[in-house]
Structure formats: structure tokens, C-alpha cells
Amino acid sequence: MKIDKSLVRELALFEKMSDESLDKILTQSLSRRVPPGEAVFEQGAAATHFFLLLHGRLKVTQVTADGQQIIVRVVHPGDLFGFARALQRSDYPGTAIAAVDSVALSWPTQMWPDFIDHHPRLAVSAMQTIGQRLEEAHTRIREMSTEEVERRVAHAVLRLAKQAGRAEANGIRIDFPITRQDIAEMTGTTLHTVSRILSAWEGRGIVEGGRQKLLVRDLEALSVVAETQKQ
Amino acid sequence: MKIDKSLVRELALFEKMSDESLDKILTQSLSRRVPPGEAVFEQGAAATHFFLLLHGRLKVTQVTADGQQIIVRVVHPGDLFGFARALQRSDYPGTAIAAVDSVALSWPTQMWPDFIDHHPRLAVSAMQTIGQRLEEAHTRIREMSTEEVERRVAHAVLRLAKQAGRAEANGIRIDFPITRQDIAEMTGTTLHTVSRILSAWEGRGIVEGGRQKLLVRDLEALSVVAETQKQ
DNA sequence: CCGCCGATTTGCGGAATCGCAAAGAGAGGA
DNA sequence: TCCTCTCTTTGCGATTCCGCAAATCGGCGG
Numbered sequence: 016m017k018i019d020k021s022l023v024r025e026l027a028l029f030e031k032m033s034d035e036s037l038d039k040i041l042t043q044s045l046s047r048r049v050p051p052g053e054a055v056f057e058q059g060a061a062a063t064h065f066f067l068l069l070h071g072r073l074k075v076t077q078v079t080a081d082g083q084q085i086i087v088r089v090v091h092p093g094d095l096f097g098f099a100r101a102l103q104r105s106d107y108p109g110t111a112i113a114a115v116d117s118v119a120l121s122w123p124t125q126m127w128p129d130f131i132d133h134h135p136r137l138a139v140s141a142m143q144t145i146g147q148r149l150e151e152a153h154t155r156i157r158e159m160s161t162e163e164v165e166r167r168v169a170h171a172v173l174r175l176a177k178q179a180g181r182a183e184a185n186g187i188r189i190d191f192p193i194t195r196q197d198i199a200e201m202t203g204t205t206l207h208t209v210s211r212i213l214s215a216w217e218g219r220g221i222v223e224g225g226r227q228k229l230l231v232r233d234l235e236a237l238s239v240v241a242e243t244q245k246q
Numbered sequence: 247m248k249i250d251k252s253l254v255r256e257l258a259l260f261e262k263m264s265d266e267s268l269d270k271i272l273t274q275s276l277s278r279r280v281p282p283g284e285a286v287f288e289q290g291a292a293a294t295h296f297f298l299l300l301h302g303r304l305k306v307t308q309v310t311a312d313g314q315q316i317i318v319r320v321v322h323p324g325d326l327f328g329f330a331r332a333l334q335r336s337d338y339p340g341t342a343i344a345a346v347d348s349v350a351l352s353w354p355t356q357m358w359p360d361f362i363d364h365h366p367r368l369a370v371s372a373m374q375t376i377g378q379r380l381e382e383a384h385t386r387i388r389e390m391s392t393e394e395v396e397r398r399v400a401h402a403v404l405r406l407a408k409q410a411g412r413a414e415a416n417g418i419r420i421d422f423p424i425t426r427q428d429i430a431e432m433t434g435t436t437l438h439t440v441s442r443i444l445s446a447w448e449g450r451g452i453v454e455g456g457r458q459k460l461l462v463r464d465l466e467a468l469s470v471v472a473e474t475q476k477q
Numbered sequence: 478c479c480g481c482c483g484a485t486t487t488g489c490g491g492a493a494t495c496g497c498a499a500a501g502a503g504a505g506g507a
Numbered sequence: 508t509c510c511t512c513t514c515t516t517t518g519c520g521a522t523t524c525c526g527c528a529a530a531t532c533g534g535c536g537g
Contacts, residue, residue: 039360077388079388080473081392081475083391085388085391085392086331087384087387088317091396099377099380099381100377100381102370102377103374103377103378103381108381108384116336128370128415131366131370131373132366133364135362135369138362138366138370138373139333139359139369139371140363140371142333142362142369142372142373142376143333143334143376145373145376145380146333146334147334147375148380149330149376149379149380149383149504150330150334150339150527152380152383152384152387153308153318153339153383155387156316156318156383156386156387156390156434157308157310157316159315159387159390159391159434160314160390160431160434161310161312161314161316161434163523164523164524174337192482194484194485194488195484195485196484200391202519203387203390203391203392203527204524204525205524205526206484206485207485207486207487207521207524207525207526208524208525209486210360210367210485210486210487211487213485214485214486214487215525222486225485225533226483226484226485226532226534227484238384241278242311243525244312336504394493394494395493414521425513425514425515426514426515426516429513435494435495436494436495436496437514437515438494438495438496438497438515438516438517439493439495440519441492441515441516441517442494442516443513445513445515445516445517455515456502456503456515457502457504457513457514457515458503458513459504476493
């Protein structure tokens with residue numbers, strides 16, 4: 016499939032790579048369109064490919080043994096996904112579901128070692144990416160350990176605004192459909208509590224809600240909420 | 247400094263490396279002894295080196311802006327540490343403190359890209375290590391999102407028993423000094439709650455406590471606690 | 478344009494857990 | 508051996524947050 020090279024070229028991951036190498040890698044990839052609600056891969060399935068998101072937005076979820084679901088992370092355009100475990104495990108640890116119409120490139124898992132051997136800089140880039148992701152995970156652990164629910168939700172919304180925000184007349188729009196339940200699963204609480212918190216914020220003019228919609232009207236005030244500890 | 251090569255040779259990280267390469271790498275390293283309570287590096291300090299723990303046990307902690315501390319992870323012999331961020335950040339994101347007398351090898355941070363360029367397999371190994379660590383972090387996030395405190399503490403103690411357990415007549419001894427406060431900081435709760443939980447377990451014959459001591463008497467029962475959801 | 482279905486809001490107990498406080502206990506140093 | 512310091516235990520009231528329930532809302536398909 017014909018791929019828009021300029022999109023890939025801009026990624027930090029391929030920054031140091033020559034044009035020929037990049038071409039070679041791209042010709043070995045497959046492109047796939049994923050409509051909203053469809054899974055790119057499912058938790059527990061054999062990890063046959065790793066992916067790069069070109070367009071759209073994915074939610075990576077995990078389901079616990081007793082059926083509870085959490086959102087591990089949101090995948091944005093330019094992110095690699097479905098690969099961290101391709102190195103260690105044979106199955107995907109989570110499910111990646113398209114929140115909107117999305118397009119992803121994919122490569123067979125077994126090509127990964129080849130990539131690294133032929134492009135050591137790629138290894139460094141990839142490691143930086145994973146390192147960042149690890150840092151994010153630690154941040155989340157720290158937040159869940161030390162902050163009350165309202166601050167955690169504030170941090171989550173701030174992250175969404177930064178990573179998936181689109182400027183609008185009245186503020187920053189979260190640029191994909193997201194439910195209260197989703198936010199609850201990102202912050203380790205219930206949709207009820209999230210709803211109460213967002214309602215309170217709406218009353219203070221900080222955000223504006225809606226069905227699967229969220230608009231941040233006052234980033235400043237939201238940051239204050241995120242940094243202010245109770246009492 | 248003279249280093250016991252056999253110790254290093256066994257590590258998965260260096261598994262695929264030739265003897266000459268390994269020798270070269272080891273001659274470039276420095277060995278350092280760290281007495282209990284002393285820090286290998288401090289949060290926020292310039293990341294000048296990355297490390298490999300040979301002997302002992304370290305606790306990696308982070309302190310939040312408002313002074314609360316959490317334990318990010320425990321470093322066991324054979325683990326690389328203080329490097330994930332050397333790739334992306336210029337300072338250490340946490341503090342590594344020796345729980346017991348420890349010995350670590352260190353290399354200057356700027357040698358990392360060299361390592362990768364000359365030993366691509368090392369890059370793959372390192373990435374697997376970070377990938378595993380990321381997976382652990384996600385496990386912890388999942389636990390903190392969906393489980394009550396008692397189950398989280400049970401999981402934490404099980405992990406400690408697996409990673410730092412030494413067989414004893416009456417059960418599995420956690421092989422380094424650990425306080426209730428430590429366990430609290432690993433599970434996102436308070437030392438009071440941990441103390442109550444451990445007391446209850448002691449009453450049921452599952453564990454045996456003591457000052458900075460912990461002995462798991464009934465691994466089976468503890469696993470049941472870890473997997474049983476309330477009600 | 479109407480009806481249905483999933484998303485959201487909100488009230489109200491109840492349970493889990495925190496925070497404070499005070500007492501007990503073990504280990505190492507003087 | 509005694510003293511001191513830190514760690515640990517335990518009680519009790521205060522809070523946060525969950526879980527259930529019921530009502531409302533909004534968009535999509537027919």
C-alpha cells in the first residue's frame with residue numbers, strides 16, 4: 016500500500032534514519048484502516064505484529080480476572096504500540112480499540128530484531144520511547160498513591176488536553192469521544208465519582224461536558240486543582 | 247577494580263555477548279560499595295552514571311512536591327538501575343538507597359549509545375528489561391485501580407517473597423530489612439493500615455512479623471487473599 | 478417525528494481507609 | 508545493663524469514596 020512518507024519522517028523514532036532505510040522499512044509494512052469500536056488486537060491473542068498509529072486514536076485496555084476493565088493508555092498518532100511485549104511475551108497484554116476512524120501501519124513481530132541489528136539508532140530511539148512510557152506509568156502510580164480522586168482526574172484531563180487537545184473558541188476540546196466511564200478507568204475510580212467531579216467543575220466554569228464530549232475552558236484553574244492538596 | 251566476572255556472565259542482559267566484549271565492558275566499569283542507608287544517587291541529581299547491582303538490595307524512592315514518599319521499586323542483584331532516564335533526561339527521577347550492604351558497578355552515562363552501537367543484542371536485552379519493568383508498572387496500576395488495600399498488600403508481599411525470599415524452616419523470609427512504612431509506600435496506603443493487615447494475617451498464621459522483618463508462613467493462604475475479591 | 482438505548486446526573490446510606498493519638502517493644506549504643 | 512530512638516500496634520472518630528437506585532438526557536435508527 017502507498018504510504019505518506021512525510022508523516023513517518025517527522026517521527027522522532029525515525030529521525031536519524033536515511034531515506035533509503037526508511038523506504039525499505041515502509042515497503043515491508045502493511046497499512047490497515049480501523050473503524051471506531053473495532054480492535055486492532057485483543058488481549059491474550061498471539062502477538063504477530065507491532066504497529067505504528069498514523070491517524071486516529073486508540074484506547075488500550077486491560078481486563079482483570081474478575082472482569083474489571085482499566086484503560087492502560089491512549090495511543091496518539093505517531094505512537095508505536097503493541098510491541099513492548101512482542102519482545103518478551105508471545106501475546107498482547109491488552110486490547111487496542113479505535114475510538115475514532117484510525118489508520119495504523121504494521122510489521123511482523125519477528126522483524127523487530129532485524130530492525131535493531133540494522134538500525135542501532137532506532138534501538139536507542141525505541142528505548143527512549145519505552146523509557147518515557149515507563150516514566151508516565153510511574154507518574155500514574157505516584158498519583159494513585161498520594162492524591163485524592165479529584166486531583167487524579169484533574170491530572171488525567173490535563174494530559175488529555177495536552178495530548179489530544181484541539182483549540183476551540185471557548186477552550187480546548189478533547190479531540191475524540193470519551194465517556195465518564197473512560198476517565199474513571201484511567202484514574203482508578205467510578206464513573207459516578209467522575210460525573211460528580213465534572214459537574215462541580217462545570218459549575219465553576221472550568222470545563223464543559225456533554226455526551227462523550229469534554230471541553231476544558233479554564234486550563235489555569237484546572238492546573239490549580241491538580242496541584243492543590245486538600246486542606 | 248577486580249570484578250567477579252562469573253556473576254555478570256549469568257545475567258540475561260549479557261547472555262549473548264562474547265567474552266572479549268564483556269571483558270572490555272567490565273574494565274570500563276567502576277565498582278562501588280554502598281553501606282545501608284546510603285544513597286547511590288539522589289532524585290534530581292545529574293545522571294552521570296548508570297548502574298548494575300551485584301550484591302545487596304536497594305529501594306528506589308520518589309518524593310512528591312508536597313513531601314510524600316513512594317517506593318518505585320526494589321532493585322535486586324543483577325538488575326540494571328539508574329539508566330531508564332539517562333536516555334531521555336539529564337537527572338535521576340528517584341533516589342536509590344541501600345537497604346543492606348550493597349555493591350554496584352557503574353558506567354558513565356555517555357557510554358550508553360556506544361554500548362548499543364557495538365552490541366546490538368545488548369539493545370534488545372535492555373529493551374526487554376525495560377519492557378518487563380513497564381509491564382510490572384502496569385500491573386501495579388491495575389492493582390491500585392481495581393483492588394482493595396488488603397489484596398494489594400498481599401500481592402506486594404508475594405512479589406517480595408518471590409524476588410527476595412529465602413527459604414527458612416518455617417516459611418519464606420523476606421531477605422532484607424523492610425518496614426511497615428515501606429510496604430505502605432509500595433502499595434499506596436498508610437503504615438497503620440499495613441500494620442493492621444499484617445496483624446490480622448499473623449492471627450491467621452499466614453505471616454510472622456517483627457521489627458523490619460517479615461516471614462511468609464503460608465504462601466498458599468496468602469495467594470488466596472491476593473486473588474479473592476471482597477464479598 | 479417518535480421511541481429506544483446508552484450516557485449522564487444526582488441522592489443517599491454504608492463501608493473502607495485515613496489521621497491522630499498514645500502506648501508497647503525491640504535493637505543498638507553509652 | 509539501662510536508655511533512647513525508631514518501629515510497631517491498636518483504638519477511635521472523621522472522611523472520602525463506593526455502590527445501588529432512580530431519574531434525566533441526547534442521539535440514532537426506523
